[in-house]
Amino acid sequence: MDGQVEVTNKQFPRHKLFSRELALLMYGFGDAISPLPESVDVMEDILVDFINSMCVQAATVSGRKNKISVEDFKFILRKDPKKLARVEELIAMNKEIEVARTIF
Secondary structure, X not given: OOOOOOOOOOOOOOOOOOHXXXXXXXXXOOOOOOOOHHHHHHHHHHHHHHHHHHHHHHHHHOOOOOOOOHHHHXXXXXXXXXXXXXXXXXXXXXXXXXXXXXXX
């Protein structure tokens, strides 16, 4: 194989995976206490499209078939310092949590 990864763009049914959390986030960022369901649906569509796009990009830069690593995500975020810093912060927090679990 020449290092190319075949990425299929499948359409999956959207089952309102993030509706409750998005409504709370929208309220936290200044929307109404109970945002319109249509607004939450639009935000969810944007979020799912973003996640899908990031995964497709990570799969494209990954040289391995059917395997995406954290390093692949860090590579595609290298030009966005805010997002890259947040990813690295979350990775560091995850390591701290794992260490704390082993202690207790």
